[in-house]
Amino acid sequence: MGFFKLGKKKGGDVEMTEKKADGTPLPPQWTPDAPVWPGSLASARGSTTDVSNSLGGLNGATFLDVKCEVMAQWLHSKQEEKIWTSGEPGEGVLVKKQKGSYAFSPATLIEDGSGLYESVTQLNARCAMTVNTRVLQLFMSARPDRHFIQIHRTLRLQVIPSLNELKHAQRHQSAAFIADTATLLVWEDEPTRLLERAEYIQDALMTMSWKPEPAEEGAVEKNSKKPFIKIEEYEETEEETGEEAPRKIVLWQCIYEAATLALLVGCLGAGWRWIAIEQIQDPNYMRMLFILVVPAQAWLGLFFFQALISDLAQLFGPVGHMERNTKYYSGKAPRRLHRDTFGPLPHVTIQMPVYKEGLRAVIEPTVRSIKQAISTYELQGGTANIFVNDDGMQLISPEEARARQDYYDENSIGWVARPKHNPKPAEGEREFVRRGKFKKASNMNYAMRLSVQVEEQLAGIRRHEQWNNHDEIDAYAVALQQVLDSRDGEAWAAGNIRMGDYILIIDSDTRVPNDCFLEAVSEMEQSPQVAILQYASGVMNVTNSFFENGITFFTNLIYTMIRFAVANGDVAPFVGHNAILRWSAIQNIGYECEQDGWEKWWSESTVSEDFDMALRLQAEGYIVRLGAYKDGGYEEGVSLTVYDELARWEKYAYGCNELIFHPFKDWIFKGPFTKLFRNFVCSNMPLHSKLTIMAYIGTYYALGSSWILTLMNYVIIGLYNGHLDHYYLDSFKIYFSIVIVFSAVGNVALAVLRYRIGECGLIRALWTNLKWIPLLTIFLGGVSMHVSQALVCHFFSIDMQWGATSKEVEDISFWTAALDVLKKFKYTLSFCFAIAAGMVCMAFVVPVDWQIRSLIACFPMGLVVANHVLLPTVLNPQLMTFTW
Known part of the structure; x- marks a missing residue:
């Protein structure tokens, strides 16, 4: 079915809505997997020409505009049905048609003098709705001077003075109380989720103010709906020091490796026993040349014997430590930081290198997952930003590049794009080298260097006593433009590209848990010696092909073996994604590149930049830790074709040889x-x-x-x-x-x-x-x-x-x-x-x-x-x- 069904029932009435299984009306169909965003307008219009023509008399409006108008009217009708509006100026619904243009309801909203339309336009949200109820007014009047209102034991929602401050609000909270009008403004990427979020906030407020008696709690839980924001149960720490108790070192892996070496030496000795016997019976010292192959035999056979001992350990050895916390392993979630004790929570930057992946099919679902996690973290009192290192922006068509830029702008995503690889430029072209066999490291280095240059510009600014967040935003915009001007058009960048205290590095096809950042920063704050917290990942399947399912099984097998080995006392690996990195530690191991003289952090001279990073950090006294308490909540994509999987094995083999041997x-x-x-x-x-x-x-x-x-x-x-x-x-x-x-x-x-x-x-x-x-x-x-x-x-x-x-x-x-x-x-x-x-x-x-x-x-x-x-x-x- 299309946006709405253009047909008649037997009785002659036009079918305009669908219904859920329980009979609840659905909105005019707005598919969450195909939302409207600037840049998709051309394709949307092109695919709906016949339909829009069939609608006639719409003053030339496109079918997309019609969809937005109908959605705005439907949401406004639901707003009135739920008595979320009093009909006063500054109340209504807005649905984005394209950047700077919104469908809205009621029809007087744009001219009522409230500034709601202009404020939402500056926020650049896809859709927004006001909620004005007596309950909200009572809550606002009881807390007139607060900067936030507690809506859950662990969540608090921002309060802004007026709509004029909306452009400076924490975007990913997706809602804000407006102090001067005592209303709630909710915005979302999907119009159909507006009602859910607004209902969740009001229900959460009522739950906070009217907590059930202990005898009633079971009944409330039993009858409650699935929560809109899933918050995991946890312990908070309110001690003055956020450091955790010293973690023990597990020695089981030492025992297993000792058994492996004993078995290896025993088998080599058995071979030399035959040589000794033959030498006695038939002396020939040419046999002694077999000693030359012993190192290769030992190296190639080490994994075989290690696997054998590991199999026996899995069958008969202890496994209880896989649920405990040790030096290199976290089997249990940490005690979370208490914001009232520790003050502002650390800022997290989500760094995502991308190339030519599809915006709609790959990047957008990943961003949607990240935004949900950021929303939870901001409601918990933290801050975060998304930093995309877009290596394909300057390679794709102008239309696709414009679509990406509009999408990044709409979702408050900072991004950096570098020029194409052009080591031998033609006349009139600029030379540029994308270093490395695998360009991911040089892509991230380029973007991070631009971020550091912006920080250097900001460090030179003298801040007066009345300096506020608005001044900082203005200074940042000037600093970023100065850095871009110094590159003479080489670099493209926009949005917030500043690095936070911690970096979550992910791939473009990743899913993260809704509630993950507070646990990550809590563990990193409590363990200052940890430079990398690598999370054990699950697998996100794109297809149902036998090959992808087989690689999924193999990937899960590898992560199970990693968890078992690290829990036994082995050092945790760093696989290059789904990991939290300490930015200060990364800065400590920066180096000056011999080729261009720039400061860099990731190695561009090796394919295995993740192994190189982990080794340099451990040489500086930091440790790498494996987090296994998210139960596969972090998900990664696997190879979809045999070609990609072979290329991955070739890259790993090349990287391993590159780590050990010179050409x-x-x-x-x-x-x-x-x-x-x-x-x-x-x-x-x-x-x-x-x-x-x-x-x-x-x-x-x-x-x-x-x-x-x-x-x-x-x-x-x-x-x-x-x-x-x-x-x-x-x-x-x-x-x-x-x-x-x-x-x-x-x-x-x-x-x-x-x-x-x-x-x-x-x-x-x-x-x-x-x-x-x-x-x-x-x-x-x-x-x-x-x-x-x-x-x-x-x-x-x-x-x-x-x-x-x-x-x-x-x-x-x-x-x-x-x-x-x-x-x-x-x-x-x-x-x-x-x-x-x-x-x-x-x-x-x-x-x-x-x-x-x-x-x-x-x-x-x-x-x-x-x-x-x-x-x-x-x-x-x-x-x-x-x-x-």
């Missing part, structure tokens, strides 16, 4: 190991954490080398089986061990762990784990050549570039998807078919003495070839949907 060309002058790796080895990070990180990095080398070693094994076992040293372990035995440890014991252990910590039932957990074994087997078995490609490219200084991960689904036909596979995987598929042909020849064509037919030689090689062929085909949703 071969630099080994003569700089040595094989990077300064970052040397700093890591010599850092004060616990030894068991270093071993865990090295085991993780080693997995990429194990994956990258697996197809090469399997090919060697095919030749060696196929031609020389029975003549090999007993120290050599063939691929078939290794494959069998991997199946036992990872596919069998690992999945059972994970299911038992999730059952023990109360995440889900045992049978359900087992079934969930088992059903994704085929997908993960094909994927992990088919990434080997791609991972090795990334490692080789770094070693040989071959350039590799990765763009932003796709956030939106692209529907294409089967034949287009097939052509994409052939284009992107032509070398991999050609190599696989060549190997397969070679195996057939070695089995049937060559002389009998050279034939290779044994199972232990052919099976591992055949599995590698099959997985590499199946990866881009069977695991490709665009191909497997068979859309013609």
